[in-house]
Amino acid sequence: MTDIVAFKNVIKRYPGGKAALDGVSLHLRRGEMAFLTGHSGAGKSTLMKLIGLIERPTRGQVVINGTNLAAVKRRQIPRYRQRLGLIFQNYNLLFDRTVFDNVALPLVIRGLGRADIARRVRAALDTVGLLSHERKFPVTLSGGEQQRIGIARAVVDRPYLILADEPTGNLDAALSADIMRLFSRLNEAGTSVMIATHAVDLVERLGYRRIMLDHGHLENN
Amino acid sequence: MARSSRNPNTAAVNTARSRRMTPSTLAAPAQGWASAHARCLLESLGRLYRRWVASLLTTLVIGIALALPTGLYVLMDNLDTLSQSWHRAVQASLYLDDSMGAGQGQALAERLGARNNVADSRFISAQQGLEAFRESSGFGAALDALDDNPLPAVIVITPRAELARAQVGELLVDLEAQPGVARAQLDQAWLARLYAILSVIERAAWVIGLLLSAAVLFIVGNTIRLDIENRREEIEVMKLLGASDAFIRRPFLYSGFWYGLIGAVLALTLLGLCFIALAEPLATLTRSYDGALDLRGLSLNGMLSVLGAGVALGWVGCALTVNRRLAAIEPR
Numbered sequence: 002m003t004d005i006v007a008f009k010n011v012i013k014r015y016p017g018g019k020a021a022l023d024g025v026s027l028h029l030r031r032g033e034m035a036f037l038t039g040h041s042g043a044g045k046s047t048l049m050k051l052i053g054l055i056e057r058p059t060r061g062q063v064v065i066n067g068t069n070l071a072a073v074k075r076r077q078i079p080r081y082r083q084r085l086g087l088i089f090q091n092y093n094l095l096f097d098r099t100v101f102d103n104v105a106l107p108l109v110i111r112g113l114g115r116a117d118i119a120r121r122v123r124a125a126l127d128t129v130g131l132l133s134h135e136r137k138f139p140v141t142l143s144g145g146e147q148q149r150i151g152i153a154r155a156v157v158d159r160p161y162l163i164l165a166d167e168p169t170g171n172l173d174a175a176l177s178a179d180i181m182r183l184f185s186r187l188n189e190a191g192t193s194v195m196i197a198t199h200a201v202d203l204v205e206r207l208g209y210r211r212i213m214l215d216h217g218h219l220e221n222n
Numbered sequence: 223m224a225r226s227s228r229n230p231n232t233a234a235v236n237t238a239r240s241r242r243m244t245p246s247t248l249a250a251p252a253q254g255w256a257s258a259h260a261r262c263l264l265e266s267l268g269r270l271y272r273r274w275v276a277s278l279l280t281t282l283v284i285g286i287a288l289a290l291p292t293g294l295y296v297l298m299d300n301l302d303t304l305s306q307s308w309h310r311a312v313q314a315s316l317y318l319d320d321s322m323g324a325g326q327g328q329a330l331a332e333r334l335g336a337r338n339n340v341a342d343s344r345f346i347s348a349q350q351g352l353e354a355f356r357e358s359s360g361f362g363a364a365l366d367a368l369d370d371n372p373l374p375a376v377i378v379i380t381p382r383a384e385l386a387r388a389q390v391g392e393l394l395v396d397l398e399a400q401p402g403v404a405r406a407q408l409d410q411a412w413l414a415r416l417y418a419i420l421s422v423i424e425r426a427a428w429v430i431g432l433l434l435s436a437a438v439l440f441i442v443g444n445t446i447r448l449d450i451e452n453r454r455e456e457i458e459v460m461k462l463l464g465a466s467d468a469f470i471r472r473p474f475l476y477s478g479f480w481y482g483l484i485g486a487v488l489a490l491t492l493l494g495l496c497f498i499a500l501a502e503p504l505a506t507l508t509r510s511y512d513g514a515l516d517l518r519g520l521s522l523n524g525m526l527s528v529l530g531a532g533v534a535l536g537w538v539g540c541a542l543t544v545n546r547r548l549a550a551i552e553p554r
Binding site: 053109 | 554
């Protein structure tokens, strides 16, 4: 159980298409941080979706934190997702709510008390350096700041795994580096992190493990 | 950036992490659950308020749909009370056989008058009848031309006021069966017609009530459907963050609750306005009946029933839509 993510011979075929993932086996150790790279259409997003149970594999086994996802029934998915920290390319913030309410959402979903929520949201906002912005609305923030809010929301409920799908896809190089440093810090605090990204040069500079996908296959490196 | 670098913000993550199982976190969910519901209820109301024009139109349609059958019910209730008071004035005429003499007729009238379901009985001999007719009709000369009296002797029976309609009917059958009675007739056949009309109105109120209740279900359902469509992205995000179907459904169900409740309040308001509008002509009508007409509005129970029906329809209309719609929205 030292693996937080374990793919065993996973095939994912979408209806009427060729395999997006074609026999992928990979492991991410607990506390490890890794980048998932590859050209578009290589299967990065599909792999992330399988972990988030947004898609189910056609064949093969996905085990996350010791749980075989095949055993997670539809109505158990919400509870399973609550333990993941998902981060998206387009941030997926709710624009009719304040920064505070956006970050609080996972805790509200879990039904925590007000005081508890306030304390944890402030801790999370502090982590991403946006504590002073809690009363603002996301529209008033820059892209980089919005993504930090997205990250604060992902870590507020202390997930065991952070999954980020192209988190810097809409950001310039400097902001991207900032965001990646934030991920390093979260990883240092003990959370496992998996980031799908195009930004190969940035990844190389950071020096973390790279998992490369090519046409649904894992490339050995 | 080197992995070993320390940053003050990392400390925040660490403190948050160490707080995992304190007693306050264990007690929090139950306490949070109630306050989350209360908050959600108010948030739903706030959401309706932010789009108040659309919300007002929806609730107004619901209000009118609820007001129509309720108004019919109030009308029926009043007519029913009115017919009760008319019912007390009902009299039955017993036409006696020609073979009955005046003495026998008088005796029968006294015997019938002693019954406990008869309030009053009065014997009118053929001769008295003829004289009364002569006086009131002005056909005196024509009657003189006849050889004998064409009118039968009559006993006029007034049933006790507290008898129900069916009991009056039974009494009539019973009286007709008495020896010497040729025919018994209820004077006010129109009353029977009124009762028939009342039962038609009652049935109509039910049918209209059912149809309009179905309409309310559809209105609420359709409004919620649009609402869900407008908030599709938000729902997807919430599902990605691990929100259960029940959690996502909750604000919509509360919207349904508010639509129903506010619609019912508007229905009662509309009825109240109708009452005010009708007050003056009704007062005139009442005066012409010497105040025998006592117009009644909806009782407290009636009002609570309308509110209850509104809430129930809003909730159900929403529940019927929301499950199907939410199941169709999955993050991609």
